[in-house]
Structure formats: C-alpha cells, structure tokens
Amino acid sequence: MERENSPISMSETEFLHLLSLAKENDSESILKLLEFFKKDILTLSKYINTTQEDAIQSMILGLIELFKKPN
Known part of the structure; x- marks a missing residue:
C-alpha cells in the first residue's frame, strides 16, 4: 500500500487501521487518509471540466x- 511520491507513506496495516478509525468518524484518521491521497487529488483535479477548487x-x-x- 506504500505509494511512491506520496506526501506520506504508510503500510497496508496502518492504512487499514486508519480506515477503520475513519469509519468511526475519527477526524484525525480522515485527515491522514486525505493527506495520503493529496497528490492524486491535485493531479486529477486538473483533468475535470470544472474549476480546480470544485x-x-x-x-x-x-x-x-x-x-x-x-463494509
């Protein structure tokens, strides 16, 4: 589950643990997961036909x- 060029790296176990905490509305876990996907979000947002912010x-x-x- 570790990703090259990700702002943060984490093991699959850590990712799944954060995901289970996020399912219980743990805001810290949600923020860490969003940070994990941040680069992908920014890259993909350039190809969507709307403002980048939207x-x-x-x-x-x-x-x-x-x-x-x-689940």
Missing part, C-alpha cells in the same frame, strides 16, 4: 463518503 472539493467529499461507508 474538483478538489468533490473528490475530497467522495473520499470521505467512501471512508465512512460500512
């Missing part, structure tokens, strides 16, 4: 919804 907001909201989605 694209980033939409992706962050989508990720938070996925993080909180029950």
Whole structure:
C-alpha cells in the first residue's frame, strides 16, 4: 500500500487501521487518509471540466463518503 511520491507513506496495516478509525468518524484518521491521497487529488483535479477548487472539493467529499461507508 506504500505509494511512491506520496506526501506520506504508510503500510497496508496502518492504512487499514486508519480506515477503520475513519469509519468511526475519527477526524484525525480522515485527515491522514486525505493527506495520503493529496497528490492524486491535485493531479486529477486538473483533468475535470470544472474549476480546480470544485474538483478538489468533490473528490475530497467522495473520499470521505467512501471512508465512512460500512463494509
């Protein structure tokens, strides 16, 4: 689960632990997970046909919804 060029690196175990905490509305875990995906969010936001700010907001909201989605 470690990613090259990610702002933060983490093991698969740590990622899954943060994900389980995020499902319980742990804001610190959600922020760490969003930071993990930050570079991807910024890169992908350039290819969405809307303002970059709106694209980033939409992706962050989508990720938070996925993080909180029950198994």
